[in-house]
Amino acid sequence: MDATFRAISDPSRRAILDLLAEGERSVSDLLGFFTFSQPALSQHLKVLRDAGLVLSKPVGRQRQYALNAEGLRSVADWVRAYERFWTEKLDGLGAVLDREAAKEREIKP
Amino acid sequence: MDATFRAISDPSRRAILDLLAEGERSVSDLLGFFTFSQPALSQHLKVLRDAGLVLSKPVGRQRQYALNAEGLRSVADWVRAYERFWTEKLDGLGAVLDREAAKEREIKP
DNA sequence: TTGACGTATAAGACGTGGCTTATATGGTGG
DNA sequence: CCACCATATAAGCCACGTCTTATACGTCAA
Secondary structure (H helix, E strand, O other), X not given: OHHHHHHOOOHHHHHHHHHHHOOOEEHHHHHOOOOOXXXXXXXXXXXXXXXXXXXXXXXXXXXXXXXXXXXXXXXXXXXXXXXXXXXOOHHHOOOOOOHHHOXXXXXXX | OHHHHHHXXXXXXXXXXXXXXXXXXXXXXXXXXXXXXXXXXXHHHHHHHHOXXXXXXXXXXXXXXXXXXXXXXXXXXXXXOOHHHHHOOHHHOOOOOOHHHOOOOOOOO
């Protein structure tokens, strides 16, 4: 989960995911959308691979990348806990909330 | 939007938001949940303030912090574009997708 | 008024992230 | 076979992020 949030913190990596949401692409294809260098792109792709957000496979001397949207469930699940605030009036800001959102008292990083 | 994604990339900051989702808290109250120093917490809170994810107000010599969940809409909106993949079979990975997700061809970081 | 409290800010240390150029490695086609 | 292509990896640089200790500043209570 941490790896996922870190992966999507970068705007270029979010853009890569957006592109792959339209369909598989090769590295050189993806490179056409950015101005940074090819190795920079490879590094971004590695972060996304390691976070489980993309899948890659060799196709000849190219490499195809595909989105693994399952990896984004943890993000959606986390942010879903905040949706209730958007449907209620914001004067509930100080209100004591549903126990579903209860967390452990001690958070150890 | 970038500031928001960067703010939530850190697990401690996500934990702060989770705590504030239950209700307003003072800085010293929040500090009780973490092992890092008070100035570290102040820095995290500043990141969250600057990203518009929390609101603060002085209450005597204390400072109350409250969640501003509106700031998380951009995250939810972004990840919502990926929900369609979870309801479909993953054999659609290579499929050409809805034009709603279309982006500009050139992405300038 | 003064000392204590609560918290923001300053400054420093150091690890990390994101970029670069260079190079290694595997695949292709003439 | 060899030159070219595509991309991953290596190594370096430097800005930034996150921590720390020290201190400044505003508020409170005796």
